[in-house]
Every structure is written in C-alpha cells, then in structure tokens.
Amino acid sequence: MTPPLHLSLAGQAVEVLRELVLTGEIPPGTRLNEVELAQRLGISRGPLREAIRHLASEGLLVLVPHRGASVPTADAAEVQALFELRTALECAAAQLAASRRTEADVVRLRAVCEESRRANALGQRFPYRLDLAFHQALLDAARSPRIAEQVRLVQQRVVLLRSALRDDPPHQHASLDDHDALVAAVAAGEPERASEVMRKHLARVCAQMLTGLG
Structure with a gap:
C-alpha cells in the first residue's frame, strides 16, 4: 500500500x-x-x-x-461488546440511509456488491476493503457524520479480530446476500426493513466469529 x-x-x-x-x-x-x-x-x-x-x-x-x-487478540467478550455497539450504530445508519439515499448512493452500493461478487467468484478471500467500502457507502447514504466516525472505529477493530480466523466460504456467500438485501431495502426506501436486515446480518457475523474463536 x-x-x-x-x-x-x-x-x-x-x-x-x-x-x-x-x-x-x-x-x-x-x-x-x-x-x-x-x-x-x-x-x-x-x-x-x-x-x-x-x-x-x-x-x-x-x-x-x-x-x-x-496487536490485540480476540476473545468472546470483546467480540460481543463490539457487535452490541456496532448493531446499535449500523441499524440506525441503515434506517437513515433508506430515508436519505439518492440514486447515486444506490448506484454506488450496487457497484460495490457487484465488485465483491466478482472477487468472490475468482476465489479471492472476502477482502476487508470491499466489506468496509460497502458499509462506508451505506454510511455515506445515511449522511450522519457522527455515526460514520464511530462506526469506522468499531468496524476496523472487527476486521482486525477477523484477520486471525480461517476462511468460511458459506459465511462469505451469506454476507454477499445480506449486502444485496440491504441495498434492496435502501433502494426501496424502507427504513425498518433496512434496519432489520442489518440487525440479522450483524448477528450472523458475530455468531460466525464466536464459532471461529472456538
């Protein structure tokens, strides 16, 4: 870099x-x-x-x-604490994004989803940059700089802890599906659905990480 x-x-x-x-x-x-x-x-x-x-x-x-x-190591308590905070912040961001998004926001979100699927089809490990890029595009659509600032700090700590875990292809596919569902809810202008999709997505990611920690 x-x-x-x-x-x-x-x-x-x-x-x-x-x-x-x-x-x-x-x-x-x-x-x-x-x-x-x-x-x-x-x-x-x-x-x-x-x-x-x-x-x-x-x-x-x-x-x-x-x-x-x-470099800090992961433990179950830290993972759960991070996801409690991340869920509160990102569910609110998803609601705001569905209310405030523009057509350009939706185009960008879809573009990141497509790029992520291409990378996955080529057998690449789900790159953290694309995951962060998707969530950043969602935060940009929410137009809440304070939430975005806090989410960035929490997200990169999650990325750090995930770096020690082995690849999980079914989980990667499920995450891509979650992202598509989030874009659909945001594009349709449905705040509650967007929040619920985000909540389920983060709950699954948290559970996958806890399983990976053994």
Missing part, C-alpha cells in the same frame, strides 16, 4: 501500519519490534512511535508501559 504523498511521515506510517495489522500480516498477539518495523518502513523510530500511539488510540494496538506495543 502506497500512502498519499501529502501525508506527514508519521501519517504515512499510520496508514501502512494499519494495513499490516488489518490484513493480518502482523497477526493478533504479535509484539511489535520497533527496530525491525522502522527498517521495514524506511523511517526513524520517532514517526513510527507516533503511528503506534495513533493506532493504539483506535484500539488496533495495545500499549503496555515498558513492554511496548502488540
């Missing part, structure tokens, strides 16, 4: 480090080696430490005094 050139050195480090964590390239439970990471990113340890502090503020890293930073 190449970060935008206008970002500061620390800002670029944030984006690259976030990518390494969310894709599972730095797996949950891993303690960060600042010397190796600084060499890998081609920066000094000052900007790297700024990036680590930033990601810790987002919940993507855990900082322990005198021990450094590590």
Whole structure:
C-alpha cells in the first residue's frame, strides 16, 4: 500500500501500519519490534512511535508501559461488546440511509456488491476493503457524520479480530446476500426493513466469529 504523498511521515506510517495489522500480516498477539518495523518502513523510530500511539488510540494496538506495543487478540467478550455497539450504530445508519439515499448512493452500493461478487467468484478471500467500502457507502447514504466516525472505529477493530480466523466460504456467500438485501431495502426506501436486515446480518457475523474463536 502506497500512502498519499501529502501525508506527514508519521501519517504515512499510520496508514501502512494499519494495513499490516488489518490484513493480518502482523497477526493478533504479535509484539511489535520497533527496530525491525522502522527498517521495514524506511523511517526513524520517532514517526513510527507516533503511528503506534495513533493506532493504539483506535484500539488496533495495545500499549503496555515498558513492554511496548502488540496487536490485540480476540476473545468472546470483546467480540460481543463490539457487535452490541456496532448493531446499535449500523441499524440506525441503515434506517437513515433508506430515508436519505439518492440514486447515486444506490448506484454506488450496487457497484460495490457487484465488485465483491466478482472477487468472490475468482476465489479471492472476502477482502476487508470491499466489506468496509460497502458499509462506508451505506454510511455515506445515511449522511450522519457522527455515526460514520464511530462506526469506522468499531468496524476496523472487527476486521482486525477477523484477520486471525480461517476462511468460511458459506459465511462469505451469506454476507454477499445480506449486502444485496440491504441495498434492496435502501433502494426501496424502507427504513425498518433496512434496519432489520442489518440487525440479522450483524448477528450472523458475530455468531460466525464466536464459532471461529472456538
């Protein structure tokens, strides 16, 4: 991933480090080696430490005094807590999206769904970027910046915890079907149906993650 050139050195480090964590390239439970990471990113340890502090503020890293930073691991209580919050936020967003969407919003949502199905047909693991892109398109349609800000933080923590789980093709297909059903409800301008589809979608994703944790 190449970060935008206008970002500061620390800002670029944030984006690259976030990518390494969310894709599972730095797996949950891993303690960060600042010397190796600084060499890998081609920066000094000052900007790297700024990036680590930033990601810790987002919940993507855990900082322990005198021990450094590590990538958090998933447990059932954390997953359930995240999905309680995510359900409250995203069901409200789905309702707002169904009430406020424009034709351009619907076109974008459908485009992301189609791209996700193409990737799935090619045998690609359900890419987190496409999942986030779908939910971001829904949030954009909702036109509620405060909800969107909080959802982004919760979503990426879920993505982080999911990175340690094995692929589940039936779950991936079900998620694609859920996304299509959400678009249909939003396009039809049916807030309550959109909220209910979102609630069922997130309940299934939560259950799948808990099963994956064993």
